[in-house]
Amino acid sequence: MTQTRPTPVISLHDAAFGYADRAVLTGATLDVQQGEVLALLGPNGSGKSTLVRGLLGLNDHVGGQVELFGTRLEDFREHARLGYVPQRHTLSASVRATVNEIVAIGRLPHLRWWGRPTRADRAIIEESLELVGLADRAEADVSTLSGGQQRRVLIARALAAQPDVLVMDEPTAGVDEANQRVLSEVLARLAERGTTMLIVTHELEPLRDIVSRIVVVTSGRVSFDGSPERFAAERAALPALDHGHHHDDEPRPGSHRPATTPAAGPLDPAGGHRA
Ligand SMILES: Nc1ncnc2c1ncn2[C@@H]1O[C@H](COP(=O)(O)OP(=O)(O)OP(=O)(O)O)[C@@H](O)[C@H]1O
Helix, strand or coil: CCCCCCCCCEEEEEEEEEECCEEEEEEEEEEECCCCEEEEECCCCCCHHHHHHHHCCCCEEEEEEEEECCEEHHHCCCHHHEEEECCCCCCCCCCCCEHHHHHHHCCHHHCCCCCCCCHHHHHHHHHHHHHCCCHHHCCCEHHHCCHHHHHHHHHHHHHHCCCCEEEEECCCCCCCHHHHHHHHHHHHHHHHCCCEEEEECCCCHHHCCCCCEEEEEECCEEEEEECHHHHHHHHHHCCCCCCCCCCCCCCCCCCCCHHHCCCCCCCCCCCCCCC
């Protein structure tokens, strides 16, 4: 049966990403359609960040084909269509800026050269803050916010650019449980609005109601790509998700690492995904 599918938002065919001439992630083939919410799982150092950062042009595309919105990555210029919330990033205490000012930065790609936000720009900034539940903190100095709240400011900053895809690297890592819950709600709201999301995460549990597809990267290869239900059913047969090498700033295997248990909590196929 032939079926016309819309142009994928992201299309990889045997793609490789890395640093200079060193390929870290290889042989990746996957299409992401508009509205999909992908969780990218895998052990530390397996290449998840390299994959998403490669899509954003932040490291090198070293092989295969990559297209964004039907345009070859090398020819792609509409960078504002991909919003990015980087990994382990909070706003530096040395920056004196209000929440509003930080979120307004996200609007820059859309401003004219003289750079004054219009009423419409200001409305978008306000709406972005509302979406992350920080409208009442718009005038607060960002350095007075908690790490989890700062993460939400960064999500709002990405949203202010009105991207077609939101790429987030470990949005819920290292924040306390209450903030994690709020972040999950924010992401659920975005999913409801049909925002396409690529979420690198070790924590599937907070995202279980919004993720529509799971991609596992192991040792630089895509080792699983399927629905959360299939992931739950096949998980036992998949390569271990928690035995990668660790970055220097992370606890060694075997040490207590509560906030980043890989893919914590199996998704029970009968147990209420999208309950
Ligand atoms: N800037 C860089 N230059 C060279 N190599 C890098 C760079 N950043 C990451 N790497 C290497 O690429 C490999 C994959 O790292 P990557 O950050 O993509 O893994 P990850 O799956 O996102 O891990 P984590 O879950 O720990 O964030 C690692 O071997 C890492 O050392």
